[in-house]
Amino acid sequence: MKKYTLLLFLISLLLSCTDTQQEQTIVQKIANANGFENWEDVKELRYTFNVRVNDTLRTSRAWTWQPKTNMVTLTTPDSTVTYNHKTEAAANEKTDQRFINDQYWLLFPFHLAWDEMEWEHTEEATAPISGEQMQRVTVTYPGGAGYTPGDQYEVYFGDDHIIREWVYLSGGSRENPFPATWEDYKDFSGINIAQMHRSKDGSFELFFTDVSVE
Template identity: 35%
Template sequence: MKNIFLIVCGIVITSSCKNEPSTSMSKEIRTPKTTTLTSAQRLANTAGIKNWNEIEQIKFSFNVGKTGKTVLTRNWTWNPKTNDVQLIALEDTIKYNRNSKLDSLQISSDRAFINDVYWLIPEFKLVWDQGTTLTEKKSQIAPISKDTLDLITIVYDNERGYTPGDAYDIYYDANHKFKEWVYRRGNDSSPSMMTSFEKFTTIEGITFATDHRSPDGATSINFTGIEITKTN
């Protein structure tokens, strides 16, 4: 178990998207009755949230690269309907149910899980997560590409999650697709981390950005081995 402890603790140096999701992660997603969608709903729809109810299981590998070398890999199996989670890292395996009381090692694993899911489907978090404030600005200069993009900012309150009070500035294009984002720890005015969204792929109706790069290209976060099992 020493290996698994080290690899889940590696989250501290890799990224910071670790807020606890609302319980709606394991519930059905209902289509809004209103005909006018919010920007958050449009972004989630573009990424395929309407197909989420059909997913029985999703597998994916979360990988962190430094100067071209992979330094961290976590392999996940998640059943959203039951909230069963399995982590395989190095030679160790941890299984737990997010609806159950977790021990200290499972909590560490769950922190890593929430982080990695946030990177995988951040568009859905805009409409899933509770205790948030959303603000919007049109035609902003994106910090990495310098392109003119629309901006939606999500700020978490100080009472929930593993890292309460955090903020994410998300830049998206006219097609409601994420292009880059800035993470600000504790809603600080200065960026804690920023990355691009690249190499989009669509699997069973869900669209993922499988590659993220820091402005200098030295740090990368990517996903491999994404597999989806749909409800029969």
């Protein structure tokens, strides 16, 4: 009787694990491939957001984010601003807009798990920069949500669920699509971060330096 009970338990456990794997959506797989399960352990995240256009550094701003307390500090050559992202965003709207933009580039795979949005999965699609065949997820944000409502992203990734390229469509419009690479990945305490994003011709580079995760 004990052996029979144990067998039923093992079968139930196996079926439960199988169901969990089947229920995991493609966007959850992308988030997990970048270490989403480790995010709850992060106490502090530091990074510098940089934009270079035609070999000229146009933007460089350093961030310190403590996600457990929601405290954010922005440091630029001109000033330092510290505020609470959850309770003081409205009073620091310009800074908060920058914070959302910059950490969105840094942690977009996690936003696939965090955010409310619609998505559609295509198993075979041609990536816009490399021309390679990859999987694609098209992400659409609802109108009226956030600082840039209605934005859309076409996300290209391999069988490892790591993003390689994307196309940003402001407001969902295809008039001025903005494709960029996702490359130079590095593991920071279990958080996988793409440190470089380039346009097809290389004239635009958005990259992160001084990244640290505690």
